[in-house]
Amino acid sequence: MLTQSEENYLKAIYSLSEDQKESISTNLLAEKMSTKPSSVTDMVKKLSDKELISYQKYQGCELTAIGKKTALQIIRKHRLWEVFLVNKLNFGWDEVHEIAEQLEHIQSAKLTDHLEEYLGYPKVDPHGDPIPDKNGIFEKINKSIALSDVNLKGKGSVVGVEDGSSGFFQFLKRYEIGLGTEIQVMEKFDFDLSVLVLINGKEISFSSVVANKIFIQVK
Amino acid sequence: MLTQSEENYLKAIYSLSEDQKESISTNLLAEKMSTKPSSVTDMVKKLSDKELISYQKYQGCELTAIGKKTALQIIRKHRLWEVFLVNKLNFGWDEVHEIAEQLEHIQSAKLTDHLEEYLGYPKVDPHGDPIPDKNGIFEKINKSIALSDVNLKGKGSVVGVEDGSSGFFQFLKRYEIGLGTEIQVMEKFDFDLSVLVLINGKEISFSSVVANKIFIQVK
DNA sequence: GTTAATTTTTAGACAAGTCTAAAAATTAAC
DNA sequence: GTTAATTTTTAGACTTGTCTAAAAATTAAC
Ligand SMILES: [Mn+2]
Ligand SMILES: [Mn+2]
Ligand SMILES: [Mn+2]
Ligand SMILES: [Mn+2]
Numbered sequence: 001m002l003t004q005s006e007e008n009y010l011k012a013i014y015s016l017s018e019d020q021k022e023s024i025s026t027n028l029l030a031e032k033m034s035t036k037p038s039s040v041t042d043m044v045k046k047l048s049d050k051e052l053i054s055y056q057k058y059q060g061c062e063l064t065a066i067g068k069k070t071a072l073q074i075i076r077k078h079r080l081w082e083v084f085l086v087n088k089l090n091f092g093w094d095e096v097h098e099i100a101e102q103l104e105h106i107q108s109a110k111l112t113d114h115l116e117e118y119l120g121y122p123k124v125d126p127h128g129d130p131i132p133d134k135n136g137i138f139e140k141i142n143k144s145i146a147l148s149d150v151n152l153k154g155k156g157s158v159v160g161v162e163d164g165s166s167g168f169f170q171f172l173k174r175y176e177i178g179l180g181t182e183i184q185v186m187e188k189f190d191f192d193l194s195v196l197v198l199i200n201g202k203e204i205s206f207s208s209v210v211a212n213k214i215f216i217q218v219k
Numbered sequence: 220m221l222t223q224s225e226e227n228y229l230k231a232i233y234s235l236s237e238d239q240k241e242s243i244s245t246n247l248l249a250e251k252m253s254t255k256p257s258s259v260t261d262m263v264k265k266l267s268d269k270e271l272i273s274y275q276k277y278q279g280c281e282l283t284a285i286g287k288k289t290a291l292q293i294i295r296k297h298r299l300w301e302v303f304l305v306n307k308l309n310f311g312w313d314e315v316h317e318i319a320e321q322l323e324h325i326q327s328a329k330l331t332d333h334l335e336e337y338l339g340y341p342k343v344d345p346h347g348d349p350i351p352d353k354n355g356i357f358e359k360i361n362k363s364i365a366l367s368d369v370n371l372k373g374k375g376s377v378v379g380v381e382d383g384s385s386g387f388f389q390f391l392k393r394y395e396i397g398l399g400t401e402i403q404v405m406e407k408f409d410f411d412l413s414v415l416v417l418i419n420g421k422e423i424s425f426s427s428v429v430a431n432k433i434f435i436q437v438k
Numbered sequence: 439g440t441t442a443a444t445t446t447t448t449a450g451a452c453a454a455g456t457c458t459a460a461a462a463a464t465t466a467a468c
Numbered sequence: 469g470t471t472a473a474t475t476t477t478t479a480g481a482c483t484t485g486t487c488t489a490a491a492a493a494t495t496a497a498c
């Protein structure tokens with residue numbers, strides 16, 4: 001049986017592995033877990049002992065098959081509880097994450113399966129993320145996300161915008177952006193949340209206002 | 220914010236206080252928590268520092284007003300989750316306690332209140348125990364329980380039996396037991412689960428078979 | 439009212455999970 | 469290809485919750 005902390009680490013490693021295929025560095029994981037690299041080293045050793053991740057000193061870590069399966073079961077619980085909170089208890093989709101972060105650690109496979117049945121076997125959670133089944137299998141869904149939420153180097157094509165004003169459409173026209181336009185995020189600036197993107201071979205800087213309104217489907 | 224362990228201790232102290240009005244001894248609490256007296260001493264010091272219980276060395280402990288209120292909120296959550304599991308997820312009433320033992324520690328007053336509303340403001344849990352409202356107020360319910368489940372020194376009157384055979388009725392007649400008969404449990408023997416009870420001033424030993432069939436309402 | 443039995447507390451230890459500060463390994467720069 | 473910057477690990481410490489063994493206080497017995 002795993003502790004809540006171990007489960008949270010597994011989930012974080014899984015999440016980071018979705019964005020990059022290389023092994024996960026200690027610092028990156030520390031950042032994700034909002035903790036210190038030294039704490040990560042301790043935990044990574046423990047998870048490695050339990051054969052949930054493979055780990056070599058100074059080489060970062062990676063989920064093993066068992067580790068990945070375990071992570072997916074926690075994610076399954078997290079997302080099913082989110083569906084419950086939104087669909088049955090009338091929570092908003094923006095206020096369920098914290099609670100699901102706790103509920104995902106409840107230990108009872110029977111509870112998870114009954115909950116899934118009760119909810120009518122939902123395929124996605126309130127944020128559009130896919131829900132793995134009891135074997136960890138799920139449909140890969142190409143979610144559309146705002147440019148501001150795209151990871152560094154993330155690439156995709158425009159599938160929508162969230163502003164119908166003529167001013168905004170003029171802005172899009174000026175930069176030759178329309179449905180299907182290929183965009184890649186080259187840099188993200190924390191100080192003003194602006195992004196530097198690559199469109200048709202040209203580098204353009206978008207303010208956070210704009211980055212929040214353009215939605216792309218990541219490849 | 221309290222740890223799960225602190226919450227479980229508070230609940231245990233509350234539960235023991237229901238059976239006796241004197242302060243709760245270290246050994247009794249250790250027994251209830253399935254732990255060692257020395258561990259209890261450590262914990263009561265901590266809870267006392269937080270002013271959730273009053274505690275004097277060698278004198279046992281007692282819940283303060285705040286401690287009692289806190290305990291009742293945890294019990295409220297425990298019982299609401301039990302109702303959810305039985306009424307919505309089709310669990311049997313005998314398989315929900317363990318899971319509720321985990322769910323009761325989820326931190327979100329909003330979740331508890333939404334859950335209560337969703338369940339239609341139930342007054343009792345699947346075991347007939349009353350559910351406190353958000354202010355800790357609940358109706359005292361005189362549950363009937365089998366003689367085998369009555370606490371030591373527990374006293375009450377017979378409200379029913381769970382066997383309609385003539386043999387059992389003859390048995391009851393022989394000992395002059397009927398609806399309303401006053402019974403007090405004087406001793407309980409673990410080795411065969413028999414009980415020694417006091418009826419009309421006479422001590423009688425009942426086998427576990429009999430003790431399971433006679434239901435009394437505890438005063 | 440001493441002595442004995444029981445209860446309760448203290449002392450010291452351990453595992454889990456975290457931290458800071460310092461050392462070691464890796465990677466980047468010149 | 470050294471030197472410098474960065475990343476990662478180690479060493480040592482702290483908190484929480486638990487344990488065993490021993491000491492102290494309380495209660496029971498004679
Ligand atoms: Mn979590
Ligand atoms: Mn989600
Ligand atoms: Mn509990
Ligand atoms: Mn119950």
